[in-house]
Amino acid sequence: METSQGPLDEVVARLRVTSTDLAQIEVKAAGGGLPKDIWPTVSAFSNAEGGLIILGLDEKHRFAVVDGFDATAIREAVSNGFRPRRSDEGAGPVTPRPIGSVDIAVVDDAPVVVVDVEALPAGQRPAFVTSQGKEAGTYERVGDGDRRMSTYGVFLLSTNVEQPRVDSEPVPGATLGDLEGALVERFVARLRRRRPRSVAGLASVEDILERHNVLASDGATPTLAGLLALGRYPQHFVPQAMVTFAVYPGTAKDVFVGEQRMLDRRVIEGPIPAMVEDVVRAVLQNIQVRRVVAGAGARDEPEIPELAIREAIANALTHRDYSPWALGDQVRVELFPDRLEIANPGGIWGGRRVVDLFSGTSRSRNAVLSALLADVPMLNSEEAVSENAGSGIPAMTGALGRSGLAAPRYVAHVTDLTVVLDRHGLLSPETGDWLASVGATDLDADLRRTLVLVHRGYAVDDQVLRAQLAMDSADAKQVLRRLVDDGWLQFPRRTDGAYRPGRRLDGVLRDQVALFPHADVRGHAPGSIDDRIVNALVNEGQLSVRAIAERLDTTVGALRPRLRVLVAEGVLIATAPPTSRNREYRLSSRR
Template sequence: METSQGPIEHVIARLRAAATDLSFVEVKKAAGGLPKDVWPTVSAFSNGDGGLIILGLDESAGFAPTQGFEAAAIRDGLSEGLRPRGGGESPGPVSPRPLGSIDIAVIDGASIVVADIEPLPAAMKPAFVTTQGKEGGTYERVGDGDRRMSTYGVFLLSTDGAQPRLDTEPVRGASLDDLDGEQLERFIARLRRRRPRSVADLASTVDILTRHNVLAPDGQTPTLAGLLAFGRYPQHSLPQAMVTFAVYPGRTKDVYVGETRMLDRRVIEGPIPAMVDDCVRAVLQNIQVRRVVVGAGARDEPEIPEVAIREAVTNALTHRDYSPWALGDQVRVELYPDRLEVTNPGGIWGGRRVLDLFDGSSRSRNAVLSAMLADVPMLDRDESVSENAGSGIPTMTGALGRAGLAAPRYLASVTSMTVVLDRHGLLNPETDQWLAGIGADSLEPDARRALVLVHRGYAVDNQVLRAQLAMDSADARAVLRGLVDEGWLQYPRRTDGAYREGQRLEAAKTLFPEPVGDVRLEGSLDERIIEALTPGPELSVHEIGERLGTTAGSLRPRLRVLVAQGAIVATAPPTSRSRRYRLARATT
């Protein structure tokens, strides 16, 4: 059986090797019937990226089949819980109705039930256990378990589909006197030069500031965006709208050197232009600088390019969540021996994923603040705080690439976002040693870099690899296809997904390198499809299914992915009955 996590035999082999549940796989013994704690797991997978629930295996017995397991009854009970409800019926165990499929598989001669839960669209989240209510019954996946989501997390999921307007709200207790008059004059002068139509019919300063959302409609009270951009000291009204900066001696916060827990610690306050400059200055003072020859002269270059640091901090302050739920938290800039981390409250807004951040589009939780900062000058120069053109991540990526560093890595949860900037290149002595240890040191440099990216947790697809390694589309696709062909990676689960660790990489990384029992892993469905097409025939989905002993329904999602990745070619549109498939011809 093919699942979103790969063939079910492979999934169970991974479970047995790890001797525990996985982040995307939950196993339940279900000896006495359908367990009640299955519904929190359904909620958690629906609110995240989906996942697999396996019923009928006993984790305490090495994931052996459960004795006396009633597969048909369990399947029917789970199906009843997930079925659509009519208008006059009570809601099911999880609301809104989850998406996914349920089937029975045979493992070690015994039947198990497999529920493949899909992520809900952003507009439908959160999924919650109906009897517990939205606030008490919304779950998220943390490690290999389910955890009740915080009230703040539930709020973010519930509002993710609508454009927030919090940045236009007046700040209670603040007045025009709390804004920097000189900065306001520079802002208005810049508008007159660059956007004359936006101020052409306005004579008074108050009218201009009101139109541009620096002041609320009353013409007296600063908006949240106006106070953050132009405030003399915004933290008087918004105490936690600041940045904390810390330098740690080890790779985690709990490492001490002697009695020293932090090498540097600062609280950075003021309006956003001041905080950006002060943060950049603090980081530069704590990282190494190298001397680079340029023509007849030389210059000092920090190990992390200044422009990348600046963009990371600016993005965090611009796109953080400023809702009342998050105003008790601040932006954190943390420097470790191997990386810089910039963390802000609020996850990715608007139903986007990490992979979508590299597409060059501009979308902001704080649309007014983001637009305003494109015209707000820095305190000591005419340069604006940001561009508001979707150029921040490409700018960071380009600067890091020119310095031999990986592109920014994003770690997103429902309630926070962290961007990681590495201080060392992808291929350094440490990673070279790791590559040699897993037998990948003979690969071409770009292929080795791609493996290191996956190993470090990057969500890698063609577009991300292009950005990371500064290569064109054809070369990026060829590198990834080559790694798939050699078993290091697997094609994405969905056409818009990231490449996954292949059996070869998983086997190299596992703590249990020996085969588990007598299990011999069969090739993945992707590999078997390509093998079926390798002799050169054009086959229909049903003909491929006959050769592989599987169904057209199991094949179609993988065929879509393989076509999207250029591994195979379809001869007709998806709706055509004459649609057939053949192996793609190499282009490089």
């Protein structure tokens, strides 16, 4: 049986090797009936990227099947929790109604119930246990368990598609005198030079500042955006709207080198243009510089490009959450021997995911601040703090790629977002050792670089490769297709998702072989459902979804998501629209 986490037999093998639940896989014995704690897990999976629940296996006994497990009754009980409610019925166990499939499968010749939970659309979150209410009943997945989400997290999920207005609100107690006169003067001059229509008919500076939301409608009180962008010392009113900078001697915060826990520590304050420049300066003072030959001369280049550092910190300060829930936290810039991390409060706003950040489109949590910073100059140049055009992350990625470094890696949670910039190149001695350990040293350089990106946890798709490896989209798709065909990668789970490690990069099983030498986890697994779909069409030429399901001995529901992905990736061609009864599939000639 195919699941969102792979074939069920492979999922069970992985669980038995690791002897624990996993981040997106939860197992419950359910020998005495449907456990109540299934609904917090459904809530947690619905609020993230989805996940798999298997009922009828006993974690305490190495995930053996449970004697006397009533699969039919359990399936009915779970299905009842997922079904739509009539208007005269009360809400189900989880609100809003969860999305997913519930089916009976066979493990070790015994029935189990498989619940494949899909992520709820951003506009419908949070999913919460109805009887506990939204505040106490919203859960998130942490490691292999479910944890009640913080009030702040619930607030962020509830407002994730509503445009925040906090940056346009006046700051109590602030006056025009709290703005930096010289910076305001340069800002107004830039507007008159570059955007004359935006100041047309306005005689006074105050009128210009009000029109551009630096001042509130009273024409006298700075807005939060105006204070952050043009203030003398915004931290007088919002003390934590600052940056903390730290340099650590080891690869983790708790690593000491001798008596040293930190090599450098600074608090960086002021308006955003000043903080951006000061952070860039602090990072450059603490990283290595290399000498690069350029034509007849040579120049010094930092190991992380200055452009990438500047864009990363500008993005963090522009898009962090400035709501009252988050104003007790600051942006954190932390330098380790192998990487630079920049973390800001507030996850990815607007219902987007990590892979969407590389699309080159702009969507701002703080719309007023973002627009303002596109016209606010840096302290020591006429360049604006940001472009507000979605170009920041592509520019970072390009600068890193030209220096032989990996694309920026984003680690997103509901309440925070961290961008990681590597200090060392993709094909280093360390990554060379890893490539040798998986048998990939003979692959072409672009294929090896792609595998290293995946190995490091990057969300890789053709857009990331295009920027990172300086190739066009068609070539990037071809690289990914070759890696899929050879078993190194798998196609995304969704049409707009990232590629996943394939059977030859199954790190969990590979790493566990040495720990469990007698565990049979390295045998030849059957081909993935994508491989079997392709093979069926190679043999038959053109088939409907029901015909494919019959040949693969699976369900139409399990097939449809994979067919959507394969069509999106150009592997298959659909012969009719999705709503047509005559819709069939055949292989693309580009395959």
